[in-house]
Amino acid sequence: MINAQIKTDIKKDRFTYLRDSYDAEKCKNIKSFIDDFPNSKAEMNYGGSEKRIWMAHRYGNESIIDFVNFSNSLVSQLCKQSMAPLNVLAYSNLPVEITDNRLTKGRWHYDSFSKLFKVFLFVDDITENNGCMEIIPRTNGVFKLKKIFENNFLFHYRHIFNKQKRQAYDAISDSKIQKILDKGHKKKSLTGSQGDIVLVDTASLIHRASPCREGKRYLLACYYPKVI
């Protein structure tokens, strides 16, 4: 399943697709699991439009457990050692009020300064309208290193001298992102069909969930602490 090209793509681009790689019936089953899961037991964000079910593989849904096993085998092949996820997140997004800046702005971020690698299953079709993930390619490596030392991009110097070490990398303002785009970086929308899988090094690439405008987005994500 993991071939040399996939390894090369991840090493170079920090993400890659495995198209049409998971069974449609199992995807439908996962979709029902997310829909049927009580909101009261889920984490609800963005004014109730986002439903997050953490440790989703602990609720006995066989389609989710199957996917986690499949995902583990992919990542274990990449890392050449047996890997299990730190967490498994099943989530859905409904449309947000697009004029409400609190729901649509401030979404760009790096996930972490240490390693974090995610395997995403497109539980249903994902489009530019229903809240696809967007990444900014080539924001890893030297780019990220420079931004760590650029005052007030990820950190302000005051973060170093006081105890208020807010994780500035978890919310990079839209105006800072616009400057990066103005300098020639391009956003990439990770759209796809039900059953597609995307592997992303989310600690290395600036990314966000774009605001859902219509329809509903369903995703399953396995989180790993290591990446090639």
Ligand SMILES: [Fe+2]
């Ligand atoms: Fe993220």
